[in-house]
Amino acid sequence: MSAQIHDRGYRAYDGERAGERWAIRSLALHSVRRALGLKRSGRHKIAPVLTIIFAFVPAIGLAAAAMFLGREIAENLPSYADYYGLISFALLLFTAAVVPGVLTTDRTSGMLALYLASPLTRTTYVVAKALGIFAVMLIVTLGPVLFLVIAFVFVDAGPTGLEFFTVFGKALLAGILAGVFWTSLGMLISSFPKRWGIASVAIVGTVFVMNFSVALLTEQADAPASLVYFAPPMIMGEAWQRIFGQFSFDLDALDGQPSALIIMAAVGYTLALTVGTWWQYQRIEVDR
Amino acid sequence: MATPVISASSVAKSFGSTQVLTDVSMQVPRGITGLLGSNGAGKTTFLSLVLGLEARDGGDLQVLGADPTTAGPDIRARIGYSPEHHHLPADVQAADLVRHLAQLHGLPFQASTERASDALWMVGLGEERFRPIGTMSTGQRQRVKLAAAIAHDPELVLLDEPTDGLDPVQRDEMLELIHRIGNVYGISVMLSSHLLDEVERICDHVVIIANGSVRQAGSLDELRGANVGLLVELDSKVDEVVASLRSVGLNVGIDGSRLQVQAGTAPLVDGWSMHDLVTDAVAAHGAGLRRLVDRTVSLEDVFLESNTPFGVNSDTRSQLTGAPT
Numbered sequence: 001m002s003a004q005i006h007d008r009g010y011r012a013y014d015g016e017r018a019g020e021r022w023a024i025r026s027l028a029l030h031s032v033r034r035a036l037g038l039k040r041s042g043r044h045k046i047a048p049v050l051t052i053i054f055a056f057v058p059a060i061g062l063a064a065a066a067m068f069l070g071r072e073i074a075e076n077l078p079s080y081a082d083y084y085g086l087i088s089f090a091l092l093l094f095t096a097a098v099v100p101g102v103l104t105t106d107r108t109s110g111m112l113a114l115y116l117a118s119p120l121t122r123t124t125y126v127v128a129k130a131l132g133i134f135a136v137m138l139i140v141t142l143g144p145v146l147f148l149v150i151a152f153v154f155v156d157a158g159p160t161g162l163e164f165f166t167v168f169g170k171a172l173l174a175g176i177l178a179g180v181f182w183t184s185l186g187m188l189i190s191s192f193p194k195r196w197g198i199a200s201v202a203i204v205g206t207v208f209v210m211n212f213s214v215a216l217l218t219e220q221a222d223a224p225a226s227l228v229y230f231a232p233p234m235i236m237g238e239a240w241q242r243i244f245g246q247f248s249f250d251l252d253a254l255d256g257q258p259s260a261l262i263i264m265a266a267v268g269y270t271l272a273l274t275v276g277t278w279w280q281y282q283r284i285e286v287d288r
Numbered sequence: 289m290a291t292p293v294i295s296a297s298s299v300a301k302s303f304g305s306t307q308v309l310t311d312v313s314m315q316v317p318r319g320i321t322g323l324l325g326s327n328g329a330g331k332t333t334f335l336s337l338v339l340g341l342e343a344r345d346g347g348d349l350q351v352l353g354a355d356p357t358t359a360g361p362d363i364r365a366r367i368g369y370s371p372e373h374h375h376l377p378a379d380v381q382a383a384d385l386v387r388h389l390a391q392l393h394g395l396p397f398q399a400s401t402e403r404a405s406d407a408l409w410m411v412g413l414g415e416e417r418f419r420p421i422g423t424m425s426t427g428q429r430q431r432v433k434l435a436a437a438i439a440h441d442p443e444l445v446l447l448d449e450p451t452d453g454l455d456p457v458q459r460d461e462m463l464e465l466i467h468r469i470g471n472v473y474g475i476s477v478m479l480s481s482h483l484l485d486e487v488e489r490i491c492d493h494v495v496i497i498a499n500g501s502v503r504q505a506g507s508l509d510e511l512r513g514a515n516v517g518l519l520v521e522l523d524s525k526v527d528e529v530v531a532s533l534r535s536v537g538l539n540v541g542i543d544g545s546r547l548q549v550q551a552g553t554a555p556l557v558d559g560w561s562m563h564d565l566v567t568d569a570v571a572a573h574g575a576g577l578r579r580l581v582d583r584t585v586s587l588e589d590v591f592l593e594s595n596t597p598f599g600v601n602s603d604t605r606s607q608l609t610g611a612p613t
Contacts, residue, residue, distance in 0.1 A: 012474075013399065019362075020361050044379075047363065105377060108375065110371065110373045111376070113371045113380075117367070119362070166292055286341075288372060
C-alpha cells in the first residue's frame with residue numbers, strides 16, 4: 001500500500017504581527033548569515049573564515065609573545081595603534097569579497113523586489129543591510145583590538161587602572177569608526193554594479209588607485225601635502241593611529257596634518273559614504 | 289457593496305516624459321480580480337502604486353482602506369506579492385526563503401517556520417521544500433513565489449503574470465491553486481495577466497486596462513451581459529429586416545446573412561422583448577429565418593471592443609489569445 005499525503009489545509013494566522021523594526025532586525029540577521037556564509041555552500045565560507053583568521057592571528061600572536069617573552073619585550077611589539085596595519089589586508093578582503101555578495105545578489109536574484117514589497121522601504125532596507133554588514137565587520141575592526149587590550153591585561157603587559165578604560169574606549173572608538181567606514185565604502189561601491197565580481201574588483205581598484213596615486217604624487221611629484229585628504233582609506237588608517245595618539249610614519253605628507261583634522265576627515269568621509277549609499281538606493285532601479 | 293480592497297480614482301503616473309497611467313479609476317471588490325492588458329499597458333506600474341513602491345502623480349488610491357503612499361509599510365504587511373520575474377536566490381532552500389519573507393511580513397520565527405512549511409505543502413512542494421531553488425524548474429519556482437506570497441496570511445495577494453513560462457499542465461495546476469486561494473481560503477487576489485482565457489477561467493471580476501486607462505471594469509457576468517443580444521440568421525430580405533429593427537431603436541450589426549442585434553439607446557416598448565421585435569420584423573417582411581439564438585460574448589470580444597478605437601491589431605490579438613498571427 002502506498003503512502004498518502006493528506007491535504008494539510010490552510011489556516012488563517014491570527015497571532016502576533018510585528019512591525020517595521022522586526023523586519024529590519026530579520027533582514028539584518030539574514031545579512032549576517034549571508035556575510036558569514038552560513039547555510040550556504042563551502043565556497044561562500046572561505047572569504048569570511050580567512051578574514052577572521054587574518055584579523056585574529058596577529059592579536060593571538062602578540063598576546064602569546066607578551067605572555068612568554070615578558071613585559072619589556074612586549075612593550076616593543078606592535079600594539080593597538082599599529083593593529084590597523086595588521087588587519088588592513090583582512091579589511092580589504094572582507095570588504096571586497098563579502099560585502100558585494102550581501103548586496104548585489106539581492107538585485108540579480110530578484111530579492112530586492114520582494115524585500116521592497118514587504119514592510120521594508122528603500123531606507124529601512126539599506127539600514128538593515130548596513131547593520132548586518134557592520135556587525136560582521138566589527139569582528140575584524142573591533143574584535144581583535146579589544147581581544148588584544150584584554151589579553152595584554154591578563155598577561156600583565158597592558159594598561160592598568162584608569163588607563164585601561166582610556167585605552168579600551170579608544171579601541172572601541174577606532175574599531176567602530178573603521179567598521180562604519182569600510183561598511184559604507186563597500187556598500188556604496190557595491191550599489192553601482194549588479195555583478196558581485198565587478199563590485200569586488202571596483203572596491204580593490206578604488207582603494208589601490210586612491211592610496212597609490214596620492215602616495216606617488218606627494219612623495220615623488222612634490223604635490224601639496226593636503227592631497228592626502230583625497231585618499232579616504234589612507235585617512236581612515238591614519239585616524240586610527242591618531243586616536244591612539246600615534247603617527248603612522250607611512251607618508252611624510254601625513255606627518256604635518258593635525259590629528260583633529262585627520263579624525264574629522266575620517267568621520268566626514270564615513271558620513272559622506274553612508275549618505276551616498278542611502279541616496280544611491282533611493283534611485284536604484286528594481287526589476288519587477 | 290462591501291468595502292473594496294482597492295479603490296482608485298483618476299490615478300496617473302508618468303516616468304519622465306512617458307505617461308504610463310493617465311486615468312485609472314476602479315473599485316476592486318473581494319474575490320479574484322483579473323487585471324487585464326497587453327504588455328506595456330501599465331499593469332505592473334499599477335501594482336507598484338498599490339504596493340506604495342512608487343508615488344502617483346495624481347488621483348486618489350486606497351488599498352485595504354489606507355493610502356499606500358503614506359501607509360506603505362502597514363499595507364505591505366497585509367499584502368502578498370509575486371513578481372513577474374523568475375529569478376530567486378539559487379543557493380537558498382525554498383523553505384528558508386518562504387520563512388524569511390514571512391518573518392519580514394511580521395510573523396515571529398516559530399510561526400513563520402510553520403507557515404512556510406504549510407504554504408509549500410499547499411502549493412505542492414512539501415516534499416521539495418528543502419531543495420535549493422536553483423535546482424527547481426520554472427513551474428516549481430512559480431509555486432515557491434506563490435507560497436511566499438501567501439505564507440503570512442495576507443488579505444490581498446498581487447500576482448504578476450503567475451503562469452508565465454509554464455507548460456499547459458503546470459498552468460492548469462497554477463490556476464487551480466489561485467482559484468483555491470481566492471475561493472476557499474478567502475484571500476482576495478489581483479491577478480495581472482495578458483492572457484484572456486486564464487482570467488476568464490478563474491476571475492470573478494475583471495479590470496481591462498489599455499494605454500494607461502481603465503477601459504472596462506466589473507464582474508465577468510456584467511461585462512459579458514453588457515454585450516448580450518441576439519444572433520439572427522436569415523436566408524432572404526436581410527436589408528428590409530435590418531431597416532425595421534433599426535427603426536424601432538435596436539442596434540444591428542451585419543455579417544452577410546447574420547445579424548447581431550443589441551438593445552439601442554431607446555427603451556423597448558412595454559411588454560416587448562427583443563425576440564418579439566425580431567420575429568415580428570421577420571414575419572412582416574416574409575423573410576426566411578434560419579437561426580435565432582442568444583448572442584454570448586467572450587472576454588476576448590469585450591477586450592477587443594474596449595481596445596478597437598485605440599488600435600488593437602492582429603499582433604495584439606495573438607498576444608492576448610495565444611493564437612498565431
